Amino acid sequence: MAAGVAAWLPFARAAAIGWMPVANCPMPLAPADKNKRQDELIVLNVSGRRFQTWRTTLERYPDTLLGSTEKEFFFNEDTKEYFFDRDPEVFRCVLNFYRTGKLHYPRYECISAYDDELAFYGILPEIIGDCCYEEYKDRKRENAERLMDDNDSENNQESMPSLSFRQTMWRAFENPHTSTLALVFYYVTGFFIAVSVITNVVETVPCGTVPGSKELPCGERYSVAFFCLDTACVMIFTVEYLLRLFAAPSRYRFIRSVMSIIDVVAIMPYYIGLVMTNNEDVSGAFVTLRVFRVFRIFKFSRHSQGLRILGYTLKSCASELGFLLFSLTMAIIIFATVMFYAEKGSSASKFTSIPASFWYTIVTMTTLGYGDMVPKTIAGKIFGSICSLSGVLVIALPVPVIVSNFSRIYHQNQRADKRRAQKKARLARIRVAKTGSSNAYLHSKRNGLLTEAMELMGTPEEGHVGKSTSLAESQHHHLLHCLEKTTGLSYLVDDPLLSVRTSTIKNHEFIDEQMFEQNCMESSMQNYPSTRSPSLSSHPGLTTTCCSRRSKKTTHLPNSNLPATRLRSMQELSTIHIQGSEQPSLTTSRSSLNLKADDGLRPNCKTSQITTAIISIPTPPARSPEGESRPPPASPGPNTNIPSVASNVVKVSAL
Amino acid sequence: MGAVMGTFSSLQTKQRRPSKDIAWWYYQFQRDKIEDELEMTMVCHRPEGLEQLEAQTNFTKRELQVLYRGFKNECPSGVVNEETFKQIYAQFFPHGDASMYAHYLFHAFDTTQTGSVKFEDFVTALSILLRGTVHEKLRWTFNLYDINKDGYINKEEMMDIVKAIYDMMGKYTYPVLKEDTPRQHVDVFFQKMDKNKDGIVTLDEFLESCQEDDNIMRSLQLFQNVM
Numbered sequence: 001m002a003a004g005v006a007a008w009l010p011f012a013r014a015a016a017i018g019w020m021p022v023a024n025c026p027m028p029l030a031p032a033d034k035n036k037r038q039d040e041l042i043v044l045n046v047s048g049r050r051f052q053t054w055r056t057t058l059e060r061y062p063d064t065l066l067g068s069t070e071k072e073f074f075f076n077e078d079t080k081e082y083f084f085d086r087d088p089e090v091f092r093c094v095l096n097f098y099r100t101g102k103l104h105y106p107r108y109e110c111i112s113a114y115d116d117e118l119a120f121y122g123i124l125p126e127i128i129g130d131c132c133y134e135e136y137k138d139r140k141r142e143n144a145e146r147l148m149d150d151n152d153s154e155n156n157q158e159s160m161p162s163l164s165f166r167q168t169m170w171r172a173f174e175n176p177h178t179s180t181l182a183l184v185f186y187y188v189t190g191f192f193i194a195v196s197v198i199t200n201v202v203e204t205v206p207c208g209t210v211p212g213s214k215e216l217p218c219g220e221r222y223s224v225a226f227f228c229l230d231t232a233c234v235m236i237f238t239v240e241y242l243l244r245l246f247a248a249p250s251r252y253r254f255i256r257s258v259m260s261i262i263d264v265v266a267i268m269p270y271y272i273g274l275v276m277t278n279n280e281d282v283s284g285a286f287v288t289l290r291v292f293r294v295f296r297i298f299k300f301s302r303h304s305q306g307l308r309i310l311g312y313t314l315k316s317c318a319s320e321l322g323f324l325l326f327s328l329t330m331a332i333i334i335f336a337t338v339m340f341y342a343e344k345g346s347s348a349s350k351f352t353s354i355p356a357s358f359w360y361t362i363v364t365m366t367t368l369g370y371g372d373m374v375p376k377t378i379a380g381k382i383f384g385s386i387c388s389l390s391g392v393l394v395i396a397l398p399v400p401v402i403v404s405n406f407s408r409i410y411h412q413n414q415r416a417d418k419r420r421a422q423k424k425a426r427l428a429r430i431r432v433a434k435t436g437s438s439n440a441y442l443h444s445k446r447n448g449l450l451t452e453a454m455e456l457m458g459t460p461e462e463g464h465v466g467k468s469t470s471l472a473e474s475q476h477h478h479l480l481h482c483l484e485k486t487t488g489l490s491y492l493v494d495d496p497l498l499s500v501r502t503s504t505i506k507n508h509e510f511i512d513e514q515m516f517e518q519n520c521m522e523s524s525m526q527n528y529p530s531t532r533s534p535s536l537s538s539h540p541g542l543t544t545t546c547c548s549r550r551s552k553k554t555t556h557l558p559n560s561n562l563p564a565t566r567l568r569s570m571q572e573l574s575t576i577h578i579q580g581s582e583q584p585s586l587t588t589s590r591s592s593l594n595l596k597a598d599d600g601l602r603p604n605c606k607t608s609q610i611t612t613a614i615i616s617i618p619t620p621p622a623r624s625p626e627g628e629s630r631p632p633p634a635s636p637g638p639n640t641n642i643p644s645v646a647s648n649v650v651k652v653s654a655l
Numbered sequence: 656m657g658a659v660m661g662t663f664s665s666l667q668t669k670q671r672r673p674s675k676d677i678a679w680w681y682y683q684f685q686r687d688k689i690e691d692e693l694e695m696t697m698v699c700h701r702p703e704g705l706e707q708l709e710a711q712t713n714f715t716k717r718e719l720q721v722l723y724r725g726f727k728n729e730c731p732s733g734v735v736n737e738e739t740f741k742q743i744y745a746q747f748f749p750h751g752d753a754s755m756y757a758h759y760l761f762h763a764f765d766t767t768q769t770g771s772v773k774f775e776d777f778v779t780a781l782s783i784l785l786r787g788t789v790h791e792k793l794r795w796t797f798n799l800y801d802i803n804k805d806g807y808i809n810k811e812e813m814m815d816i817v818k819a820i821y822d823m824m825g826k827y828t829y830p831v832l833k834e835d836t837p838r839q840h841v842d843v844f845f846q847k848m849d850k851n852k853d854g855i856v857t858l859d860e861f862l863e864s865c866q867e868d869d870n871i872m873r874s875l876q877l878f879q880n881v882m
Binding site for chain 2: 008009010011012013014016017018020021022023024025027028029030039054056099100431524
């Protein structure tokens with residue numbers, strides 16, 4: 001029932017009195033209107049803008065937030081109004097929905113914001129009125145494409161170590177940028193396609209004369225060379241096709257796909273030629289078959305995105321193309337007939353039959369005008385001019401549709417590429433912001449530890465407590481601290497100033513690496529001057545072997561080698577995909593990093609000397625197993641260095 | 656050449672609705688012309704003052720306000736024509752066809768037979784139906800049944816009414832509606848109402864018979880508290 005019509009219910013019920021005398025049986029009792037309130041005004045305060053409406057207006061749609069008792073959660077006793085901390089602009093549309101029964105979608109509004117608001121108020125977007133529904137659906141589709149693109153690119157960058165060989169090969173074929181081998185293969189095939197096409201072309205060029213015979217095309221003069229080239233190309237193509245066939249996830253679907261058909265058509269002529277003998281009759285057909293070799297040029301569409309877009313456009317404009325063809329055919333037949341009969345009278349006319357006039361009509365309509373067939377009679381000339389004028393029109397009509405389709409698809413692709421390019425920069429900026437905040441936490445922790453240490457030692461240092469934190473920050477920090485306590489894991493703080501900590505701190509907390517080392521070494525009966533080595537910081541092995549008393553409480557995080565990972569990795573407080581390869585020195589993945597650390601670590605732990613670099617804070621480590629340069633961990637340091645470090649291809653997860 | 660010009664112009668415009676063809680646009684053009692003419696002839700009616708209506712009917716000011724708000728929402732022009740009336744009534748009976756009964760109702764509401772129901776007519780009728788005396792209600796119902804308003808109900812009129820009521824039920828009923836049922840219903844009605852068995856029911860016969868029937872009396876009081 002529509003909204004406003006609910007107001008007519010009294011009328012409908014009253015009209016039911018007309019049935020009473022006709023009825024044979026007694027009527028059921030009417031439902032008692034217990035809660036009979038007078039209609040009252042409700043004030044809805046949305047971010048300061050006050051909307052007022054009747055209560056019954058809102059109650060028209062009882063399955064939404066405003067229509068049900070859910071709005072009581074937002075009731076403000078002091079001001080006796082309902083307060084919503086949401087966007088007032090969108091609320092206007094929502095309230096109009098209650099009033100008029102039609103939900104409109106304003107064009108200036110962002111689609112996701114609008115969807116969020118609708119979801120909040122419990123309104124289904126399907127109710128959007130016809131006037132705005134098309135626009136809404138268009139925007140929604142664009143947004144969905146954008147999300148899909150994001151997901152795709154995310155998925156592409158994920159490192160999936162558990163792919164089978166076949167799957168890796170398929171991925172290498174589809175996305176050549178995933179590995180260098182794939183890239184090499186991509187370029188090699190591209191090169192051979194080009195070579196093959198060029199040979200096909202050059203084969204037919206007349207190549208100078210052999211004395212005593214007429215001019216030969218190059219193909220016959222250097223037949224052996226060309227044959228070898230052809231063979232090589234076909235070998236490569238065959239190998240490529242077979243590899244793709246092997247790697248394809250669904251072989252049946254692969255065989256049916258367009259690209260595979262092109263591949264087959266490109267290499268078939270050669271094999272057929274091999275098989276066939278030099279029979280005179282069949283060689284004619286064989287020559288025809290060689291034409292198909294030119295299809296190799298279509299293999300370039302794997303290498304060129306523009307070609308693919310063009311192909312896709314043509315496919316999606318099939319109906320417009322069909323219409324173009326049909327209308328052209330109609331016009332050609334009409335004009336050819338007219339021209340034939342007009343020119344029938346003139347002598348030595350080239351318009352010998354209607355099909356012969358087809359050629360003239362086509363050439364004229366497409367404004368080519370070769371001039372090999374020209375009307376001579378006056379009627380013929382008149383009709384010829386009409387033909388050329390109408391030709392322009394008929395062709396110009398469907399072409400913009402095709403062009404607009406192409407442009408839309410092309411721009412879509414451009415948008416996708418642009419988004420991917422922007423995404424890296426965006427993510428880097430986000431990461432900097434996030435690391436800033438997490439740095440703040442660790443700074444405060446460090447400061448907190450410092451003060452604690454100072455208290456422990458009883459030596460009043462310079463009162464270097466660091467900058468004061470706001471209430472929200474301190475609460476956030478407290479929260480992180482609680483998390484540490486809960487999980488028994490800890491964030492690492494590399495600060496050599498905290499080396500003064502004693503081992504009295506027994507709890508699992510945010511500790512520094514040195515403490516960690518110290519504890520490890522104590523438990524393994526090693527007592528060496530604490531140093532800081534990057535290798536020590538990340539190692540599951542150390543955990544299990546050295547820190548027996550830790551092992552019970554420590555849990556291994558899914559992705560990183562825990563419990564102790566480096567400061568840098570833990571600075572991401574949420575899972576972020578870090579991409580990019582700007583730093584060639586940091587191309588090793590985190591897991592391998594840790595692995596190497598692990599390898600380098602065990603001997604450290606067990607042997608009687610610490611062979612890892614003795615590192616002082618400001619300078620990069622003299623030696624580190626990964627050859628990575630350790631950025632100075634002074635307080636401003638990590639901030640600036642994070643982007644560079646974080647440019648590893650890493651997936652890091654939070655606690 | 657023409658193709659190039661065409662493409663440039665098309666790239667300027669927004670790429671919306673490429674599939675709408677020439678015929679569609681021509682149709683739109685024609686429709687717009689008709690609508691321009693219609694614009695002039697739209698009627699707007701405002702009801703009499705609130706106090707007057709309050710005096711004339713049995714509703715309070717507040718109730719009139721609520722009624723008017725609902726009325727105006729559905730019919731911004733201030734009058735209801737038969738189409739809108741039928742549409743509104745049909746919304747309450749989605750399963751069946753309420754158009755015939757709505758038609759009769761409309762004519763019962765439209766006391767002056769102008770073809771449109773103004774707010775005053777609407778409220779007057781509602782006042783009778785919801786707040787009126789039994790006598791008034793029965794009178795109104797008699798007026799509803801008397802389709803040609805000649806003061807008598809004959810069997811054909813009653814058949815129409817009963818059929819219209821059955822139509823509202825729709826096809827999917829239990830037990831399934833038989834061809835004969837409306838006729839039987841009308842016969843029962845006439846047996847009850849037609850005192851002198853002359854084939855028509857006058858107002859007095861109607862009033863008398865209804866007042867004798869307890870069921871009817873009780874059911875007339877059913878909608879007292881609707882407002």
